[in-house]
Amino acid sequence: MHVTLHVWRQAGPGAPGTMETYDAPDISEEMSFLEMLDVVNERLNSQGREPIAFEHDCREGICGSCGMMINGQAHGPERGTATCQLHMRKFADGEHIYIEPWRAKAFPVLRDLVVDRSAFDKIVEAGGYITAPTGAAPDANLTLIPKDVADAAMDAAACIACGACVAACPNSAAQLFTSAKVNHLNLLPQGQSERYQRVLGMVDAMEEFFGSCTNHGECQEACPKEISIDFIAYMNRDYVRAQLKNRKLLSQD
Amino acid sequence: MATTMDRTGAEPVHPRPTRRAPWPVEFYRSGVGKKWVMAITGLLLMGFVFFHSIGNLKVYLGAEDFNHYGEFLREILVPILPRTIFLWLMRLGLIAAFAFHIHAAWSLTRMNQRANADGYQQSRDWQAATAASRSMRWTGVVVALFVVFHLFDLTWGTANPDYVRGDGYRNLVASFSRTPVAIFYLLANAALVIHLFHGAWSLFQSLGLNNPRWNAWRKHFAIAFAALIGVMNLSFPLAVMTGLVSADDNDACTKRGDVIERCTEYEEAHP
Numbered sequence: 001m002h003v004t005l006h007v008w009r010q011a012g013p014g015a016p017g018t019m020e021t022y023d024a025p026d027i028s029e030e031m032s033f034l035e036m037l038d039v040v041n042e043r044l045n046s047q048g049r050e051p052i053a054f055e056h057d058c059r060e061g062i063c064g065s066c067g068m069m070i071n072g073q074a075h076g077p078e079r080g081t082a083t084c085q086l087h088m089r090k091f092a093d094g095e096h097i098y099i100e101p102w103r104a105k106a107f108p109v110l111r112d113l114v115v116d117r118s119a120f121d122k123i124v125e126a127g128g129y130i131t132a133p134t135g136a137a138p139d140a141n142l143t144l145i146p147k148d149v150a151d152a153a154m155d156a157a158a159c160i161a162c163g164a165c166v167a168a169c170p171n172s173a174a175q176l177f178t179s180a181k182v183n184h185l186n187l188l189p190q191g192q193s194e195r196y197q198r199v200l201g202m203v204d205a206m207e208e209f210f211g212s213c214t215n216h217g218e219c220q221e222a223c224p225k226e227i228s229i230d231f232i233a234y235m236n237r238d239y240v241r242a243q244l245k246n247r248k249l250l251s252q253d
Numbered sequence: 254m255a256t257t258m259d260r261t262g263a264e265p266v267h268p269r270p271t272r273r274a275p276w277p278v279e280f281y282r283s284g285v286g287k288k289w290v291m292a293i294t295g296l297l298l299m300g301f302v303f304f305h306s307i308g309n310l311k312v313y314l315g316a317e318d319f320n321h322y323g324e325f326l327r328e329i330l331v332p333i334l335p336r337t338i339f340l341w342l343m344r345l346g347l348i349a350a351f352a353f354h355i356h357a358a359w360s361l362t363r364m365n366q367r368a369n370a371d372g373y374q375q376s377r378d379w380q381a382a383t384a385a386s387r388s389m390r391w392t393g394v395v396v397a398l399f400v401v402f403h404l405f406d407l408t409w410g411t412a413n414p415d416y417v418r419g420d421g422y423r424n425l426v427a428s429f430s431r432t433p434v435a436i437f438y439l440l441a442n443a444a445l446v447i448h449l450f451h452g453a454w455s456l457f458q459s460l461g462l463n464n465p466r467w468n469a470w471r472k473h474f475a476i477a478f479a480a481l482i483g484v485m486n487l488s489f490p491l492a493v494m495t496g497l498v499s500a501d502d503n504d505a506c507t508k509r510g511d512v513i514e515r516c517t518e519y520e521e522a523h524p
Contacts, residue, residue, distance in 0.1 A: 104370050118261075211367075211369065212287070213285075215454070239461075240289055
């Protein structure tokens with residue numbers, strides 16, 4: 001197949017960027033989107049031109065490195081799929097494909113399609129951990145967890161921190177990411193000790209960098225792990241409760 | 254050709270003040286807290302618009318009933334509280350709800366604008382965002398401007414040349430007999446319906462009210478509520494424009510002299 005790429009090119013942080021057009025003939029529809037970019041870069045290299053910089057690692061949709069805005073949708077047109085798992089067969093022959101980096105103040109562009117997502121690290125540092133007991137490993141199944149709870153916590157833990165939720169959000173809000181990170185611990189018995197401290201810390205850290213949620217639901221559609229905005233409601237609920245709780249009585253309920 | 258890039262991270266766009274404030278202030282300072290306040294004040298305003306519309310349906314029973322209803326609002330709890338005091342308590346609550354709703358909306362909009370980088374070069378292919386959710390701040394502004402005009406028109410009467418204090422029925426008919434006013438009323442209420450379509454659903458998420466058992470009903474509720482308000486409010490100017498409700502009913506003024514003393518003032522002014 002033959003496609004035309006319109007790609008954001010930017011030399012470095014803070015440098016001005018533009019959309020450049022690249023002709024990409026002889027693309028197999030079996031290629032993944034990143035493989036297609038590899039082929040285009042190979043050709044650019046052989047012409048002595050600077051290849052398109054993009055981030056990638058596992059290429060199996062679980063590391064969260066890759067991610068770009070493709071034809072107006074984060075991670076492109078297929079639902080529940082990271083850019084690396086998107087295949088060229090999802091595009092039509094002769095199609096014009098627009099590719100841009102995630103755009104948010106918290107995600108400065110480093111080069112071309114690569115953004116700096118360390119703002120996410122600040123949110124995790126603010127409470128995305130549990131107090132682990134030291135000593136011998138506890139028996140398996142020592143702490144009973146209802147199936148529904150385990151499933152919900154696992155759904156939240158599926159977050160790969162790719163940043164698509166922020167990129168897709170008209171407000172550049174990180175509510176879906178933060179609520180996933182809050183809830184995969186807050187839903188489990190092991191996460192209860194820091195539950196309210198965690199939600200306060202992580203929401204406060206989030207709001208230093210990101211916008212606020214207006215419940216458009218774009219993040220849920222963009223998420224390659226199909227994380228539900230239900231978690232945003234759970235996080236909001238915990239945040240309000242955290243304001244009112246008497247922390248001295250935490251172990252009583 | 255491996256390259257190394259330095260990741261220093263973005264600077265915070267909303268740095269937190271280092272001094273902690275008392276918890277209600279701290280709560281309202283946060284975006285999540287402001288959204289909670291928007292949801293609660295939104296619920297109060299929804300309650301107001303619901304009962305305001307229900308009460309105004311009395312216009313279809315004629316001038317006597319409608320003006321009697323207006324008088325009733327001033328006399329709620331009268332033996333316990335002096336006349337109009339209860340009404341004023343409700344009004345103060347309403348003013349506070351409006352103030353918080355608007356301030357939170359303004360402040361959250363600023364917060365989002367600061368977090369947004371330069372927009373995408375390509376046009377976005379929206380998957381879930383609706384015209385309603387994306388136009389909340391504009392429909393909100395239209396409704397707010399309408400409320401101001403509505404007060405000048407039907408509460409203070411300065412924007413209504415035929416205004417007679419106390420004769421709500423006549424004022425309503427006089428107001429909607431001016432076509433531009435009726436059209437503005439229709440447009441503003443269409444904006445209100447669009448605002449409610451998103452807001453009446455969104456508030457559940459902001460309050461953290463989420464349960465798989467009834468999640469689907471949150472959107473059904475929003476559609477039903479917006480439609481109900483729309484049908485009631487859009488019917489009033491249409492009824493006047495089509496002549497279904499008309500000033501002829503004003504003859505009833507003679508009959509309701511005992512209900513509203515000011516009616517006689519009106520008759521003296523308009524022999």
